[in-house]
Amino acid sequence: MRLTGKRILVTAAGQGIGQASARRFAAEGAQVLATDINPAALQALAGESGIRTMVLDVCDAAAIRTLASREPAFDVLFNCAGYVHHGTVLDCAEEDWAHAWQLNVSSMYRLIRALLPKMLDAGGASIINMSSAASSVKGVPNRFAYGTTKAAVIGMTKAIAADFVTRRIRCNAICPGTVESPSLAARIDEQARQQQRDPAQVRADFVARQPMGRVGTPQEIAALAAYLASDESAFVTGTIHVIDGGWSN
Missing domain, CATH: 1.10.287 (Helix Hairpins)
Known part of the structure; x- marks a missing residue:
């Protein structure tokens, strides 16, 4: 029960790593707000102890501002939403490029910017950003847009960690391999x-x-996310946590 008393927001909680993490956080004692753009996907979590669900489009800046204004401070933000574009730069049309940046990077920027003031007022928080071992850590064919944006997430993570380290805001990135x-x-x-x-x-x-x-399994990534959300990782910030079964070695 490492997360007892903590309020946690998870994006893309309707499936995969987001869903597994929402369940792991709740099992560790947290009160979880599980969000996703797909209301049908959220039904898998409906009624589970410690989990409240809400439809949220993380590309909708107004919806993010509304959420931030209505909710008390979160102790943990897990930015899990993302989009994998397949192809090289020659396969990446303008709309593909724009969508990858919007979902993989700008959504995190907007959520952090909206939620951070209350986190600071509350005395601190842990922000966990989903990056990837693909391209951002290891060069991978046909992951041009994905790898570029996930590398940007690492830069964002380090910047947030450096700017707010003295104010008890921790920010770390998870870089999974294939899950x-x-x-x-x-x-x-x-x-x-x-x-x-x-x-x-x-x-x-x-x-x-x-x-x-x-x-890998979603549950294995969720276990790492639970550690980064907990006070056990109180001395950990600005770091990249590669969890890929040795793929990027």
């Missing part, structure tokens, strides 16, 4: 369609590049 999730399944299906290949073979290729011979 089993609905997002991964959708990418596998899309790549199989584009390449006219069997989805099972595309999945096998994802697994084959993992030194451990498997992809």
Whole structure:
């Protein structure tokens, strides 16, 4: 029960890492506001002890301001929402580029900027930003927009940590490798369609590049997020936490 008494906001909590983290936070005693753009996805968390759900489009600046004005201070913000664009710079149209920046970077900027004043007034908080081992830590083919924006998340994380370290605001980044999730399944299906290949073979290729011979689980990432949310990590800020089964070594 490391998170007893803490109020935590999680974005993209409808599935995958966000959902697993919301459940882990609640299991550790936190009061969790689980948000997602998809109300149907949030139904999986509805009624669970310690979890309240709310539809939130993290690209909607007005909705973020409204949330910040209505909610008391959060002890933890987990920026989990993100978008994976597949392709090189030549495959990245203007709209793809804009969407990747909007969802992967600007949404975090807006949430942090909106919630930080109350966090400061309350005496501190932990901000956890979802980055990636792909491209931001290790160069990966066909992840141009994704890798660029996730590298920007690392820069944002370090800047927030440096600016507010004396005011008890901690900010850290998680950089997962390939993790089993609905997002991964959708990418596998899309790549199989584009390449006219069997989805099972595309999945096998994802697994084959993992030194451990498997992809990660959302629960494994959630365990790291719980540590960064807890007071056990009180001396940890401005850091990159790679959790990829040795893929980026």
